[in-house]
Amino acid sequence: MNKIGNISPRQAFFLILILLNGIFYLMLPRQLVNEVGSMGWLALMLGLGAAIAIIGFITGLGRRYADKSIVQYAPLILGKALGYPISLVLLLYFAMLAVGSLRIFAELLNSALLPETPRLVLIGSLVLLVYWVVQNGLEDIARVTEFLSPFIIFLLFLALLGNIQYADISRLKPVVFIEWWKIGRGILSTVSYFGLVVTLLMLFPFIKPYDRVARMGFFVVVTGGLISGVTYLSLLTTFGVEETARMAWPVLEMVRMVRISSFLERLDALFLAVWLTTAFLNASLLSFCFLEGTSQLLGYSYRKLTLPVLGIFVVITLLPPGLIQVLNIYRYLEIYGFVITLGIPLLLFLVSSIKKGGKHGAEKNR
Amino acid sequence: MVQKRIGKPLLGVLILSFLLTGCWNRQEINEIGFAVGLGVDKAEKLYQVTTQLALPAKLAEGGGGGEEPPVWVVSGQGKTIFEAIRDINTRSPRKPFWGHLNVIVIGEEAAKDGIIPFIDLFSRGHEFRRLNQIVVAKGKAREVLEAQPKLENITAVFLNRLVENRGGQSVAPGVNVNDLLITLSTPGIDPFLPKIEAREKEVHIKEPPQKEEEQKAGGGEGKKPGEKKEEKPKEILELRGGAAFRGDKFAGWLNEVETRGLLWATGGVGSGILAVESPWQKDKFVSLEIKGAQGEIVPQLAANKPGALIKVKASLNLVEQQDSRFLEDPRSLQRLQELAANEIKGEIMKGVEKARTLQSDIFGFEGKFYKEDYNSWKKIDWKQKWQELQVNYQVDTVIETSSMAIRPVKLSSEVAR
Missing domain, CATH: 3.30.300.210 (Nutrient germinant receptor protein C, domain 3)
Structure with a gap:
């Protein structure tokens, strides 16, 4: 096996947390407001519940097939004919997300700070950095994340705190109960969003000791959900439903409002640095998941694959012409992502539970 | 191994290339004009955007003694606000930078025609901030921006302070772009914006005291008929009362x-x-x-x-x-x-x-x-x-x-x- 290195549950915690409150976190509130208006908290709560269930399935599977990732145990559970295609779908999903995180980040910089800089330059330079850290393996990604996360979370916290001065609870009113199907749509979005925890399907075998993964998973989903929920409330109380739905980058707008007395304001540049960092961390983690999975599928080291794969990523990233097209594509990921994020772990877990037999204990050969 | 040898130089290149991306959109400080105030007027279906560009050299001189105000009031015209802003660029070698805007002044005529058509830009453009204060001018916005009040060198800063310190009297509301947009999109409530008026003298002073200041006239045309002697900028800016709207259209003064x-x-x-x-x-x-x-x-x-x-x-x-x-x-x-x-x-x-x-x-x-x-x-x-x-x-x-x-x-x- 490659020297990829093992990571601690705490490192895994930060990897997932930064994934949840990283670059995709910029997209969630607007999507939710568009779909469910001020009832988004309900969708968030239910999505959170689903995510906890996903964590349950993943750790359940992980315990049965310790030392194996989904790519390795899916064929064991479902047979090769179904196992490989499902692994492939999941890997492509990781690839899509990696590409998405790069492009969302490029769009953010493009609309907020560097309107004339070609996206190729923004994405290209970021991808070079991603290449370097992915080549060094998961352990390095985890260490960088572990080091930077506290700063990122602290700054987000600061932004939320700085925005309290504009909050007006009456902007949440009227609380009108909207149609169930709309809330259902919102839940799909949040399940896809929190479903980012499916990266654990790939990461599980690298986390040592694995018996703490379930607790870590629970806490990371709750923490991430809490931050997203507070952000959502903060946005609605600051901007109201209509305005939030109008914005391209609600979270960035929120940060732009922060003003501490009259001497500390326009923190947007600082936060663009934050999102630059999270884009780098997210893209690295997702690329790693894709690459490691692919190499497990093909059976040789991913290091040779990294450069061509990242090159393809860059090309795909640059395909949509602008933000509006990116948002439209992202919508599909949000609406149908749940098939992958909830469907795959659920299916595997159910089938393996039915098949169970006596052999799951034998896999614990650590 | 190859990996090891290229690792470190590669890292250096990566970090350097990252730093360079910022240079693509660099804005040199001596190439941009800091727009501190902005006014919107409407005349014959066209928007007239007036801006106050800060003159850094004048500001650096140290205020006080300067004869000329440290701002330059310039305006452009267009069907949309952005067109009008670009029109300004034909007369200003420095591109206005809107990040330091203090206040947005809406002229009475523009307000009567509705604010929806031009409020969009102030919440869309990435240099504009939603915390900018909005005031409605009695008469033309340009007149307000051309006024040369005392105490502050820059009219826009003066206006901003006036709005910020309104609490002492509570005779004018304070509304920023964000508040206004939310009010506009909420059913059952109409916007109410503070009223600003440029005057030659304080309201209660009947006979104007003679002032012998040879100020360079900016062209403040006394809108009100009265004893009009010479064209000189108005000195009094008064934040008092408010402008009531019906929907997005000006309805009357309070x-x-x-x-x-x-x-x-x-x-x-x-x-x-x-x-x-x-x-x-x-x-x-x-x-x-x-x-x-x-x-x-x-x-x-x-x-x-x-x-x-x-x-x-x-x-x-x-x-x-x-x-x-x-x-x-x-x-x-x-x-x-x-x-x-x-x-x-x-x-x-x-x-x-x-x-x-x-x-x-x-x-x-x-x-x-x-x-x-x-x-x-x-x-x-x-x-x-x-x-x-x-x-x-x-x-x-x-x-x-x-x-x-x-x-x-x-x-x-x-x-x-």
Whole structure:
């Protein structure tokens, strides 16, 4: 096996947390407001519940097939004919997300700070950095994340705190109960969003000791959900439903409002640095998941694959012409992502539970 | 191995290339003009955007002695705001940078034609901030931006300070772009923006004092007919009263009493002075300083007709007394409190009446139903709003302190008695 290195549950915690409150976190509130208006908290709560269930399935599977990732145990559970295609779908999903995180980040910089800089330059330079850290393996990604996360979370916290001065609870009113199907749509979005925890399907075998993964998973989903929920409330109380739905980058707008007395304001540049960092961390983690999975599928080291794969990523990233097209594509990921994020772990877990037999204990050969 | 050897140089290149991406969109400080104020006027279907560009060299000179103001007022014209801004660029070698904008002034004509068409840019452009204050100018916005008030070198900064310190009088609201946009998109409430007016002299001064300052005229044309001597920039900028809108269109002005009436109801009163006529001596007044106030509009439904209860609680501070009544007696104090409450109620009523005549729901009576009683809001026929609306008042005041004195000043004859 490659020297990829093992990571601690705490490192895994930060990897997932930064994934949840990283670059995709910029997209969630607007999507939710568009779909469910001020009832988004309900969708968030239910999505959170689903995510906890996903964590349950993943750790359940992980315990049965310790030392194996989904790519390795899916064929064991479902047979090769179904196992490989499902692994492939999941890997492509990781690839899509990696590409998405790069492009969302490029769009953010493009609309907020560097309107004339070609996206190729923004994405290209970021991808070079991603290449370097992915080549060094998961352990390095985890260490960088572990080091930077506290700063990122602290700054987000600061932004939320700085925005309290504009909050007006009456902007949440009227609380009108909207149609169930709309809330259902919102839940799909949040399940896809929190479903980012499916990266654990790939990461599980690298986390040592694995018996703490379930607790870590629970806490990371709750923490991430809490931050997203507070952000959502903060946005609605600051901007109201209509305005939030109008914005391209609600979270960035929120940060732009922060003003501490009259001497500390326009923190947007600082936060663009934050999102630059999270884009780098997210893209690295997702690329790693894709690459490691692919190499497990093909059976040789991913290091040779990294450069061509990242090159393809860059090309795909640059395909949509602008933000509006990116948002439209992202919508599909949000609406149908749940098939992958909830469907795959659920299916595997159910089938393996039915098949169970006596052999799951034998896999614990650590 | 190859990996190891190229690793470190590669890292260096990566980090350097990252730093360089910022240079693509670099804006050298000596190539941009800091736009500190912006005004929107409308004339013959075209928008005229006036901006105040700060002149850094003049500012650096150290204010004070400069003869010329450290800002340059320049305007452009176009079908849209952005077109007008680009029109400015044909006359300004420096591209305006909007990140340091202080205030947006809307001219009366532009306001009458509706603010929706041009408010979009101020929340879309990435240099504009949603915290920019908005004021409506009586007359042209350009006149306001051309005025040269004292104390501050830059008119826009002056305006911004004026808006920020409005709480001392509470005769004008404070509204930023974000507030305005939310009001516009909320059903049942109309925008209410502060009114700014450029004057040649203070309102109450009848004969203007001669001022021999050879200022370079910016072209402030005295809009009002009066004793027009020479073209020189106006010196007085006054933030007083407000502009009521119907939808996004200007509906009419509120004077300062009506404005404060509205602010009482919406909880916008910070401080201010309430001069109450003394019940004990005619033509003598007592000054009550407003220390704090809470206002609330409660929607009330009576026989399927909309109504509202305006609840106000104010704590006051006795700061000046013209009559000579001892107020140690609780009943006297009580009396004064009731009078103050009446005074406040009168102000609110004037505000409500003005809103009724303008048919502009600046109080947000309908909006209260929308937010607090959504089901009734849907049932009520809001076309009849202004005929049917019943407003009740409940004002409580408490006089908390009387500053550094307990008793008023008295003449010897009175003391002896």
